[in-house]
Amino acid sequence: MWSGQPHPDEGHPPPLEAVPVPWKSTVSCKSHRESSVAKEAQGEEGPAATQLDVSRLRSSSMEIREKGSEFLKEELHKAQKELKLKDEECERLSKVREQLERELEELTASLFEEAHKMVREANMKQAASEKQLKEARGKIDMLQAEVTALKTLVITSTPASPNRELHPQLLSPAKAGPRKGHLRHKSTSSSLCPAVCPAAGHILAPDKEGKEVDTTLFAEFQAWRESPTLDKTSPFLERVYREDVGPCLDFTMQELSALVRAAVEDNTLTIEPVASQTLPTVKVAAVKYGSTNGFRAPIDTTCALSGLSRTCRHRIRLGDSESHYYISPSSRARITAVCNFFTYIRYIQQGLVRQDAEPMFWEITRLRKEMSLAKLGFFPQEA
DSSP: OOOSOOOSSTTSOOOGGGSOOOHHHHHHHHHHHHHHHHHHHHHHHHHHHHHHHHHHHHHHHHHHHHHHHHHHHHHHHHHHHHHHHHHHHHHHHHHHHHHHHHHHHHHHHHHHHHHHHHHHHHHHHHHHHHHHHHHHHHHHHHHHHHHHHHHHHHHHOOSSSOOTTTOGGGSOHHHHOOOOSOOOEEOOOOOOOOSEETTTTEEOOOOOSOOOOOHHHHHHHHHHHHSOOOOTTSHHHHHHIIIIIHHHTOOSSHHHHHHHHHHHHHTOEEEEEOOGGGOSOOOSOOOBOSSTTOBOOOOEEEOTTTOSEEEOOEEEEETTOOOEEEEOHHHHHHHHHHHHHHHHHHHHHHTOOOOOHHHHHHHHHHHHHHHHHHHTTOOOOOO
């Protein structure tokens, strides 16, 4: 407690030296002052630490923000690059799609065009095939008619006994009737005539001659019959050419003989009976026959094959040539005998002769006999 002395300056604390303090109280005050100073120091240090923490937080957040911004920028840059690549890829794929669409359209158009073209070609081929089929059927019908006629000719007429109804040129002048100009016919023959000829209406007289099959000739014929051909290299035809065909067609005029032989082999030889008006020389009076339209008489002229002056009632034409050659009856008989042989073997080759081997062999032997007789000068007299 103070002695009641007024404070020199009211409102202000007195100086420390003026205040008498006991020791104990002084020590306590000192400690109290130190503690208060420490508290004040602590109070002053607290805001500074807080401010430091705040600044540190701010710096950390700035660093985090900067790093995040950099990271985001990098990610954005990457995303932009990827987006650009995607755009380029999309553009490329779009171009590819457009190109594929164009190619598909072109391919579709070309396929349709090709399909239409194939349909047109198929229709044209079908029309052509139908036309060819129609023509082929017509030809088949015509060939069947010709085969029927040939079979009729084969059955009803042979060179040895011809059917005069099928060959009007063989009729006598009184039965032949009037003819104009001359008649033309291919030299033909036929296969074996059966014992009874229905069209002729008579029975043929049996052959009284004795005969025996030559085994060598028959073996050659059988070998040829298995595969019939007109090739001269086969033993059968080679023998016939050497022994019969060659000598029978060996005339004095060698050049014309070779042409006649080739025409006979090719079946392009034509023998025509001629009328009196066509012959170059007339030495005797013509004998009228039938009517005033034509005359036929024994006329002497030169045979083109033998070169001899003979009575020529026929002439030959080779192939499509317009040239004609007058021939004598002997030359005609020789040519006809060879033509009969070739016609018969052609019938065999075409399958028109349906007989056993032996009858066919004997018919060929008979035709070879005719060639031999014609070569020796034997020939039937014309009616």
